[in-house]
Amino acid sequence: MKKRTFLKNSSLLVGGVLIQPILSCSPQKPDETMTSETLKNWAENFEFGTTNVHYPNTVEEVQALVKKCEKLRVLGSRHSFNRIADSNDNLISFQNLNKIISLDREQNQVTVEGGIKYGELCAYLHQNGYALHNLASLPHISVAGTIATATHGSGVENGNLSTGVAAIEFVNAKGELVQLSKETDPDFFGAVVGLGGFGPVTKVTLDLVPTFEVAQVVYMDMPMATLKDNFQAIMASGYSVSLFLDWKSDNVNEVWVKRKVVLGGALDFPEEFFGAKQAKVHMHPVQEMSAESCSEQLAIPGPWYERLPHFKMEFQPSAGKELQSEYFVPMANGYEALMAVKEMADQISSHLFISEIRSIKADELWMSTCYQRDSIAVHTTWKQEIPEVMALLPQMEAKLEPFNPRPHWAKLFTISSEKLQERYPKMGEFKSLLAKHDPEGKFRNEFIDQNIFGK
Incomplete structure (x- = not known):
């Protein structure tokens, strides 16, 4: 995207809106854009460290807040399981900055405010003949929060959602608007997966593809031994593929295969798939749970945004009261990494709801969990048994250590900052870029200080 086009689009939304006359970062001086409320994250495994929460309505209000506040962080959609978005001083919510700014049919791009959620954006894109290249398993998450943490979908040819970004705009520590474009700004590759460290992301421009349909089926009880010689073939058998395991047997509980529907082509879902049988009823990844909240299965075609996520926008996603961890290892080591985790089966199986295995294509974003390596993500949804889970994570990380695992930035992990420095070749440049925009x-916050700066 041309930078001048991005700058032009930036003026389409906020013109003519009056800023509030007073914006304060002090709870003793409330204004119309601030509340004093105790917030929890989505899974309710922690409370945020301040009740000083701001709800700006315009970009100018965001700039004014940044100038006045000594410390602040942006909430996102509160779907993080660790304190990456937390603050002990001030929080900004973008729930009122969630609009579509422009659709550029020449560049095949859409520009949105940072607070918009994927579930709110996708129907609009589909109605206008467009799609995003991929989606995460949940449509409930915000665009800005998603790209800041390298959140992903699945597919051996699909990069994470951050790779769909063409340009971003954020408010730096001086309250200035900064625009970075993939086409013209080398710093773009360091700032997209920014971990919230560059300032509030007010606009995002996303690359689009023509809209498409997807059908998905679920296969049951695939022998885990089949993975040894067929792992990459299985992961490449659809546009998006997920393996679900509870580690209680020698089988993969469920294999979710999502395939593009080719116009005029036949749907090719065999009844048997590497020893697994096609399910004849709708399934939830956790088999004991109702599949009502899950996206349509049974090879019934539907729009991309209704099939690529595992869960429907109108329902509570996943298991609900839970914890999550996720580690990224090289694609070439995927099977070995699974076998390493399987060695812990007796220790972990009673503490989890389910584990999910997905593939993600390599990218060039400095702090992406898939930076310069095709990856397999080993995700686990745990029961909300915090002491037990936090004791198990270092053991799982030790099992995965030979594969240099990178943890999901917004989920639980205990990997040291020293090891993170080793696993991100651009960490030094990233810290320098942070210092440039936020000296x-x-x-x-504590998360950034500990994990990035080692303090």
């Missing part, structure tokens, strides 16, 4: 650490 005093206004947007840094």
Whole structure:
């Protein structure tokens, strides 16, 4: 995308809106854009560290807040399981900055405010003949929060959702608007997966593809031994593929295969798939749970945005009260990594709902979990047994250590900052870029200090 086009689009939304006369970062001086409320994250495994929460309505209000506050962080959709989005001082919610700004049919791009959720954006894109290249398993998450943490979908040829970004705009520590484009700004590759450290992301421009339909089926009880010689073939058998395991047997509980529907072509879903049988009823990844909240299965075609996520927008996603961890290892080591985790089956099986295995294509974004390596993600949805899970994570990380695992930035992990420095070749440049846009650490919090700066 041309930078001048991005700058032009930036003026389409906020013109003519009056800023509030007073914006304060002090709970003793409330204004119309601030509340004093206790917030929890989506899974309710922790409370945020401040009740000083701001709800700006315009980009100008965001800029004014940044200038006045000594410290602040942006909430996102509160779907993080660790404190990456937390602050002990001030929080900004973008729930009122969630609009579509423009659709550029010449560049095949859409520009949106940072607070928009994928579930709110996708229907609009489909109605206008467009799609995103992929989606995460949940449509409930915000665009800006998703790209800041390298959140992903699945598919051996699909990069994470951050790879669909063409340009971003954020408010730096001085309250200035900064625009970076993939086409013209080398710093773009360091700032997209920014971990919230560059300032509030006010706009995102996303690359689009023509809209398409997807059908998915679920296969039951695939022998785990089949993975040894067929792992990559299985992961490449659809546009998006997920393996679900509870580690209680020698089988993969469920294999979700999502395939593009080719116009005029036949749907090719065999009854048997590497020893697994096609399910004849709708399934939830956790078999004991109702499949009502899950996206349509049984090879019934539907729009991309209704099939690529595992869960429907109108329902509570996943298991609900839960914890999550996720580790990324090289694709070439995927099977070996699974076998390493399987060695812990007796220790972990009673504490989890389900584990999910997905593939993600390599990218060039400095802090992406898939930076320069095709990856397999080993995800686990745990029961909300915090002491037990936090004791198990270092053991799982030790099992995966030979494969240099990178943890999901928004999920639970205990990997040291020293090891993170080793696993991100651009970590030094990233810290320098943070210092350029936030020299005093206004947007840094305990998570950033500990994991990025080793403090």
